[in-house]
Amino acid sequence: xxxxxxxxxxxxxxxxxxxxxxPIIIIALVFGSMGGxxxxxxxxxxxxxxxxxxxxxxxxxxxxxxxxxNQTSDVQxxxxxxxxxxxxxxxxxxxxxxxxxxxxxNFSSDIENGKNGTFEIYWxxxxxxxxxxxxxxxxxxLINFVDTSITKELISRNNGSINTTFxxxxxxxxxxxxxxxxxxxxxxxxxxxxxxxxxxxxxxIIMMMIIIMAGQIVISSMALEKENKTLExxxxxxxxxxxxxxxxxxxxxxxxxxxxxxYMFGMSGYLSSTLQLQTSATGASSFDLxxxxxxxxxxxxxxxxxxxxxxALCMFLGTLAKNFKxxxxxxxxxxxxxxxxxxxxxxxxxxxxxxxxxxxxxxxxFSHPMMAPxxxxxxxxxxxxxGLIYVSIFALIMIFIVVWVFKTDRIVTGTTKFxxxxxxxxxxx
Amino acid sequence: MTAVEVKNLVxxxxxxxxxxxISFDINEGEIFGLIGPNGAGKTTTLRIISTLLTIxxxxxxVLGIDLKKKPEMIRxxxxxxxxxxxxxxxxxxxxxxxFIANFYKQEKEKMVEKGIEIADLGTRIxxxxxxxxxxxxxxxxxxxxxxxxxxxxxxxxxTAGLDVNNAQEIRNIIKNTAKKGTIVLLSSHNMLEVxxxxxxxxxxxxxxxxxxxxxxxxxxxxxxxxxxEVFIKVVK
Numbered sequence: 001x002x003x004x005x006x007x008x009x010x011x012x013x014x015x016x017x018x019x020x021x022x023p024i025i026i027i028a029l030v031f032g033s034m035g036g037x038x039x040x041x042x043x044x045x046x047x048x049x050x051x052x053x054x055x056x057x058x059x060x061x062x063x064x065x066x067x068x069x070n071q072t073s074d075v076q077x078x079x080x081x082x083x084x085x086x087x088x089x090x091x092x093x094x095x096x097x098x099x100x101x102x103x104x105x106n107f108s109s110d111i112e113n114g115k116n117g118t119f120e121i122y123w124x125x126x127x128x129x130x131x132x133x134x135x136x137x138x139x140x141x142l143i144n145f146v147d148t149s150i151t152k153e154l155i156s157r158n159n160g161s162i163n164t165t166f167x168x169x170x171x172x173x174x175x176x177x178x179x180x181x182x183x184x185x186x187x188x189x190x191x192x193x194x195x196x197x198x199x200x201x202x203x204x205i206i207m208m209m210i211i212i213m214a215g216q217i218v219i220s221s222m223a224l225e226k227e228n229k230t231l232e233x234x235x236x237x238x239x240x241x242x243x244x245x246x247x248x249x250x251x252x253x254x255x256x257x258x259x260x261x262x263y264m265f266g267m268s269g270y271l272s273s274t275l276q277l278q279t280s281a282t283g284a285s286s287f288d289l290x291x292x293x294x295x296x297x298x299x300x301x302x303x304x305x306x307x308x309x310x311x312a313l314c315m316f317l318g319t320l321a322k323n324f325k326x327x328x329x330x331x332x333x334x335x336x337x338x339x340x341x342x343x344x345x346x347x348x349x350x351x352x353x354x355x356x357x358x359x360x361x362x363x364x365x366f367s368h369p370m371m372a373p374x375x376x377x378x379x380x381x382x383x384x385x386x387g388l389i390y391v392s393i394f395a396l397i398m399i400f401i402v403v404w405v406f407k408t409d410r411i412v413t414g415t416t417k418f419x420x421x422x423x424x425x426x427x428x429x
Numbered sequence: 430m431t432a433v434e435v436k437n438l439v440x441x442x443x444x445x446x447x448x449x450x451i452s453f454d455i456n457e458g459e460i461f462g463l464i465g466p467n468g469a470g471k472t473t474t475l476r477i478i479s480t481l482l483t484i485x486x487x488x489x490x491v492l493g494i495d496l497k498k499k500p501e502m503i504r505x506x507x508x509x510x511x512x513x514x515x516x517x518x519x520x521x522x523x524x525x526x527x528f529i530a531n532f533y534k535q536e537k538e539k540m541v542e543k544g545i546e547i548a549d550l551g552t553r554i555x556x557x558x559x560x561x562x563x564x565x566x567x568x569x570x571x572x573x574x575x576x577x578x579x580x581x582x583x584x585x586x587x588t589a590g591l592d593v594n595n596a597q598e599i600r601n602i603i604k605n606t607a608k609k610g611t612i613v614l615l616s617s618h619n620m621l622e623v624x625x626x627x628x629x630x631x632x633x634x635x636x637x638x639x640x641x642x643x644x645x646x647x648x649x650x651x652x653x654x655x656x657x658e659v660f661i662k663v664v665k
Contacts, residue, residue: 228515233573236479236509237532240501409482413442 026336049138050097052077052088059108061117061170064153065146069101072142085122092124093178098135099123101143111150114163116172119143125179125189127349128196128374136189147171180351180378196374204342204370206266207303208335210259211366214307215314215334218252222318223327232412241406249311249399256307263303295376298384303369305391310334310366312398319405341367349374350383365391432457432612433478433581438487440473447473449636450487455629460603460613462627464620464660470636471616472512472585478614479509479583491581508579512586512616514570518559522550522569525558529573544576547602564595571599575606582606584615588622600626620657630656632663639663 001009051073055066069075077084077091077100088100102120111117121143126132150170155162177184177192184192225231234244291299314334321327341364344353350361350371361367368387375383405411433455440448448470455461463471476482478489480500489496496503516525526544530537545554548569550561558566567590574582587603588596603626607613617623623630624644632640640647640663644656653659 228518229511229513230515230517232476232481232511233509233514233529233570235481236504236507237529238501238505239532409442412476412481 022332026332048072048074049099049135049142050074050076050092050095051139052092052097052100053103054079054082054084054088054100055103056080056082056105057103057107057109059112061108061111061150061153062103063108064149065103065107065119068142068146068149072145073139089122089124089178092122096126097124099139101139111154111170114166116166116170117150118172118174120174121176121188123175123177123179123189125177125192127352128179128193128378129346129348129352132193132349132352140188140190143171143173180380182378203373204345206263207306207366207369208338208342210256210263210303211307211310211338212331212335214252214256214259215310216331217255218248218311218314219318219321219327219330219334220324221248221252222315223321223324223330226321227323235406235411242403245315245399245403245406248315249308249402252311252315253304253308256311257304259307291373291376298376298388299369299372302372302384302388302391305388305395306365306369309391309395309398312395312402313365315402316398316405319402319411337364338366340364341370345370345374362387362390365394430457431455432459432492433461433614434488434490435474435478436488438474438477438489439485440470440477440482441485447636448477451631451633451636451638452487453631453638453641455612455614457612458607458610459628460607460615460626462623462630463614463616463633464618464623464630464656465616465633466618469633471633474633475509475583475585475614475616476511479507480504481509506580508574508577508582510570510574510582510584510587512589516558516566516569516573519557521557522548522554522561522565525569526573526576530576533577535577540576540578543578544572546572547575548572549598564591567591568595568599571602575602575611578609579611581612581614584613586617587615588617588619596622620655620660624656632660634664 051069053066053069053075055062055078076095076097077088079088082102082105085100085102091097092100100122102122104118104120107117107119121139123136125136147170151167154167154170173188175186175188177187177189179189179192222231225234235241314331317330317333318327321330341361344357344361345367350358353361361371368384368391372384372387375381431454435454436452437450438448438452439446439450451470451474453461463474465471473482477484478491478496480496480503484497491503492506494502494506516522517528520528523541523545526541526548527537530540530544533540548554548571550565550568553561553565554569558569561569567588571584571587574584582603584603588599591599600622603613603615615626627644629643630641630647631638640659642650647653647659648655651659651662653662
């Protein structure tokens with residue numbers, strides 16, 4: 001073999017390790033599953049939107065609008081009685097529809113008289129992710145198409161004195177959005193999604209940074225103890241193993257707490273400037289989406305408990321590290337566990353995910369600090385408290401495992417292989 | 430009088446049997462050497478006696494305390510110096526000794542003073558460990574291991590990697606410590622060191638003790654000029 005071939009073979013053998021391929025395989029799987037979710041949304045987007053329609057007007061223009069909606073949408077409920085609104089809404093929610101469109105009695109006559117005809121739109125928003133508002137944007141485009149059709153009709157009747165502003169925009173909207181049991185008057189799903197998307201990108205990224213940063217500190221500290229051979233000395237001193245574990249976790253948690261305080265300080269400033277959503281158009285009723293002080297404390301607790309869980313998990317991984325270099329590889333599972341919920345919460349709302357993905361998201365302890373702000377914004381305390389309980393249990397189990405590892409040879413030898421044959425044989429006996 | 434008793438000690442790492450049922454005793458005030466090639470089971474034995482690793486089978490008693498049942502009590506009377514041990518790099522030598530002293534109930538200031546005296550690093554004791562040479566680091570660690578006046582000191586290759594002067598100084602420190610009543614168990618590759626330091630030795634090979642006795646007696650028994658020759662003859 002030539003010298004080049006010899007070196008090439010050695011280099012390839014060194015590089016072809018599970019540590020090289022596992023991260024890429026996991027990332028490929030994550031993006032594959034994300035692609036599946038997004039693909040599902042795309043199919044949903046191509047289907048005609050499910051709507052309910054109440055048309056209490058018999059005029060020409062309401063007829064144009066009704067025709068557009070009937071031809072382009074899946075109209076699950078139709079009525080001409082304005083009093084059927086509640087029935088239409090409950091029907092729509094049951095069928096997971098997008099919007100109830102109400103064409104008022106004076107719709108056509110108003111347009112005939114040069115006034116804007118009014119659509120009452122009751123949006124039913126399923127989730128707050130970037131992809132969740134796609135179906136409502138389809139209905140938005142249908143309403144624009146209705147506008148265009150009416151505009152064409154008005155232009156065809158041109159009698160020489162045309163009000164271009166009115167003709168180009170012959171209708172107005174009175175919008176109300178129902179989202180997670182909240183009634184938000186005067187605001188469209190697009191506006192809510194736009195506001196929430198700031199959170200769904202900003203907050204998960206910050207959480208990802210904090211968890212990876214703190215996790216790396218713990219894993220590296222354990223790895224350095226091993227690499228510098230200070231751990232062996234520490235373990236032979238008159239100090240309990242539980243004290244060593246507790247000392248390390250508490251120290252990391254205190255540092256984590258400082259990180260959380262810095263995070264909360266920045267976040268409260270961010271939220272106070274962006275959470276007050278006010279509508280000023282047409283004197284519509286004002287409303288706000290804000291977190292009170294209890295909500296902020298709850299977010300802080302969820303972040304802190306998740307951080308402790310992350311640190312305990314990192315400490316466990318740190319016990320497997322043989323040196324500082326291997327510690328760098330061991331931070332990868334933490335990064336994956338943070339990136340999955342970050343991407344999922346960015347694109348989709350927890351409520352609108354398929355059950356298996358929902359279970360995956362809930363099972364990852366780092367999802368909860370990412371989901372908590374939005375859940376609290378819409379009063380979903382059950383999700384927040386369930387998450388808090390789950391993450392607390394996860395943290396306790398991890399701490400228990402770390403203490404156990406500290407009491408075994410694994411802390412010194414770093415052995416991770418379990419002899420399954422022996423376990424199996426023992427069980428048979 | 431027997432102070433440390435190792436009986437039929439076995440240690441398995443999965444399918445690998447690192448120590449295959451060794452037995453030996455160490456008397457009070459004695460320096461006992463465990464000698465053998467790499468992978469013979471020396472470090473594993475020392476790690477078990479210093480409570481770092483668990484016993485697969487067999488028993489160890491130190492001054493009447495059962496190691497398997499009461500490892501916490503053993504940790505109060507031993508001091509272990511691992512091979513290639515390190516200290517926290519961001520601490521000064523003195524701060525490191527203070528950190529260790531805080532785990533003991535004895536008077537801390539005196540303990541640290543003793544550690545500084547053994548390490549004999551002069552004003553460099555106030556410098557960060559990161560700036561120390563290998564020899565300085567080892568002297569600090571020997572100071573750390575012996576400042577607590579342990580009843581039983583377990584030293585794994587105490588002079589490994591040191592130059593002649595540093596190694597000689599550390600050997601003298603160990604000898605003086607034993608004279609003051611500390612039981613010493615050490616492992617070494619260096620047969621001359623063992624000859625100089627140890628009252629009794631055990632030769633370990635492939636997880637088994639193949640010979641045991643006083644260095645001079647063993648040399649006579651095998652008609653050898655030194656322990657190295659004894660070892661080669663025994664292993665053959």
